[in-house]
Amino acid sequence: MTLSLYNNRELSNEKGRLYYFDNAKFVLIFLVVLAHYISPLKTDFPSVRVLWLTINTFHMPAFIFISGFFAKSYIAADRTIKVQRTSTYIILFLFAQLAVSMFEWFVLGEKFRFSLTNARSSLWFLQCLILWHLILPYFARFKGAVMIPLVTATALYIGYEVQCANFMALSRVFVHFPFFLCGYYCTQRVINKLFSWKIRIPLLLLSAAIIWMFAAVPETGIGKLMTCNFSYETIEGIRDVPFGLLWTTRLAFYVCAMILGAAFLSLIPRGRVAYTSLGAQSLSVYILHRFVYLAELHYNWYEWFESEWGIAAVFGISLAMTLLFSVKPFTIPFTLLQKIKIGRLLRY
Numbered sequence: 001m002t003l004s005l006y007n008n009r010e011l012s013n014e015k016g017r018l019y020y021f022d023n024a025k026f027v028l029i030f031l032v033v034l035a036h037y038i039s040p041l042k043t044d045f046p047s048v049r050v051l052w053l054t055i056n057t058f059h060m061p062a063f064i065f066i067s068g069f070f071a072k073s074y075i076a077a078d079r080t081i082k083v084q085r086t087s088t089y090i091i092l093f094l095f096a097q098l099a100v101s102m103f104e105w106f107v108l109g110e111k112f113r114f115s116l117t118n119a120r121s122s123l124w125f126l127q128c129l130i131l132w133h134l135i136l137p138y139f140a141r142f143k144g145a146v147m148i149p150l151v152t153a154t155a156l157y158i159g160y161e162v163q164c165a166n167f168m169a170l171s172r173v174f175v176h177f178p179f180f181l182c183g184y185y186c187t188q189r190v191i192n193k194l195f196s197w198k199i200r201i202p203l204l205l206l207s208a209a210i211i212w213m214f215a216a217v218p219e220t221g222i223g224k225l226m227t228c229n230f231s232y233e234t235i236e237g238i239r240d241v242p243f244g245l246l247w248t249t250r251l252a253f254y255v256c257a258m259i260l261g262a263a264f265l266s267l268i269p270r271g272r273v274a275y276t277s278l279g280a281q282s283l284s285v286y287i288l289h290r291f292v293y294l295a296e297l298h299y300n301w302y303e304w305f306e307s308e309w310g311i312a313a314v315f316g317i318s319l320a321m322t323l324l325f326s327v328k329p330f331t332i333p334f335t336l337l338q339k340i341k342i343g344r345l346l347r348y
Contacts (some may be wrong), residue, residue, distance in 0.1 A: 011270055014059050020191075020270040021066055026322070027268065028066075029282040031059045034318040036122075036293045040302035041311060046215070048311060053214045057225045058260035061179040065131060068183025074133060075140055084165065086133045087342040093119075093126040094216070095337055096287045103291055108298045115194050117168050121290045124169035124229075144185030152178045152254070156225030156247040159232040166229070175305070177229035178254070194266040203263040212258050225253055278326040284334045285325040292321060 012018045035055040042049040074082050100121050101114040113120065119127045140149050151174075158164050158174040193199055222237045224230045232238060232246040241249060296302055306315050324330065 004278065005264070012145040013272075018270075018277045019272045020268060020278050021069075022271060023270075024062070024066060024265060024268045024279070026279035027264075027273045027280045027324075028059055028063050029279075029285045030319060030322045031055050032063075032286065033289045033322050035059065035314065035320050036289065037296065037302075037314050037321075038311065040297065041306065041314070044306060045311065050211065050215045053223060054211050054260065056223060057210075058257050058264060061176065061257040062264060063125075064128075064176050064179040064327055065183035068132075069186055070182035071133065071136060071180070071184050075137055079137070081133075081137055084341060086130060088338050088340070089126055089130045090135065091337055091342075092122060092283070092287075092334070093130065094332075096120075096123050096126065099287075101117050103236075104294065108294065110298075118166050121241060121294065122286070123290075124172050126285070127169040128176060128180075131168065132177060136184065139181065140184070144181065148178060148181050148185065151181055156250050159250050162231045162233065166320070169229075171230070172228050175250070179257070191265065194262060197268075200263075200266045203221055203259060203266055204313040206259045207263040210260060226251055228253075236260070278323065281331045281334075284331045285322055287334070288325040288330060289321050 001063060011020065020037050035052055038052055042052045074085055076082075094116075097116075097120050098114060100123065101112055104120075105112040106109040139151075155178055157173045158171060164171045164174070194203075222235070224235045225238065232241075232249065235249075238246060238249045
């Protein structure tokens with residue numbers, strides 16, 4: 001039995017834009033902000049560490065899954081692609097990369113470190129989106145049953161390559177690509193099944209077990225495994241695993257990310273709610289909140305919140321930043337950047 005609180009006319013606007021995905025994107029971008037802002041506090045507060053591990057296991061995989069889901073419109077039936085989408089990601093990356101570098105230089109007093117290949121701060125996601133859209137037309141020629149296992153096996157192997165890390169975000173490109181492809185091949189019918197109690201209850205129970213596991217295991221540096229930016233041998237917490245079985249640690253990450261992500265998506269309301277319209281502005285939040293985080297680390301602002309009440313305040317600040325950066329005038333620069341038109345449809 002599928003739980004339904006809405007009829008079909010209440011699930012999307014007049015243009016057919018589904019409220020569900022905007023709802024999910026708003027909650028996810030809030031979790032991105034929260035995870036960053038509580039990160040300096042996780043060492044001294046076990047509950048914060050568990051929360052941080054839980055969020056970091058699924059929030060970016062879920063975001064990437066949704067990006068892959070909407071990549072369907074990137075490739076038309078006649079094999080043409082929307083070059084504008086990729087060029088927009090390139091423009092946004094260059095703008096954000098320069099803005100972060102200038103902020104670190106002028107405001108934080110650090111060296112000017114602009115680079116076309118090594119993403120500053122958390123801008124690796126934009127780098128990945130560029131590369132994924134460039135290679136997607138070639139992967140899309142084949143069925144998901146073939147490509148998803150193939151890219152997953154590649155991602156498990158990449159962990160053994162020490163040199164595959166920050167350059168062009170290649171480690172994250174490979175390791176997160178299975179989530180992107182899963183979203184691309186996923187259908188709305190599959191997502192609708194998440195709202196069945198037969199699916200939702202097991203997902204929630206398994207999620208509870210995973211969170212309990214995070215609470216039970218000591219701090220071992222497994223957070224590095226979840227960032228997908230380190231080779232196996234550089235992660236202290238898994239060094240005792242036999243060399244030939246190190247790939248199983250990343251496989252375990254995939255399983256946990258899929259369970260937590262699916263459970264999260266099963267709880268998102270499908271109709272219009274108070275924050276639906278803000279979900280479409282997740283890009284501005286993703287880029288702008290990072291400036292606050294960089295300042296937090298540089299000036300040690302997190303020291304003001306090293307208490308239970310302080311942690312509660314961080315939740316409020318994270319929500320406030322998410323709301324603030326989702327509205328004008330903060331969204332205007334990104335809207336203008338996305339209106340820059342480059343290229344036309346090309347045939348593959």
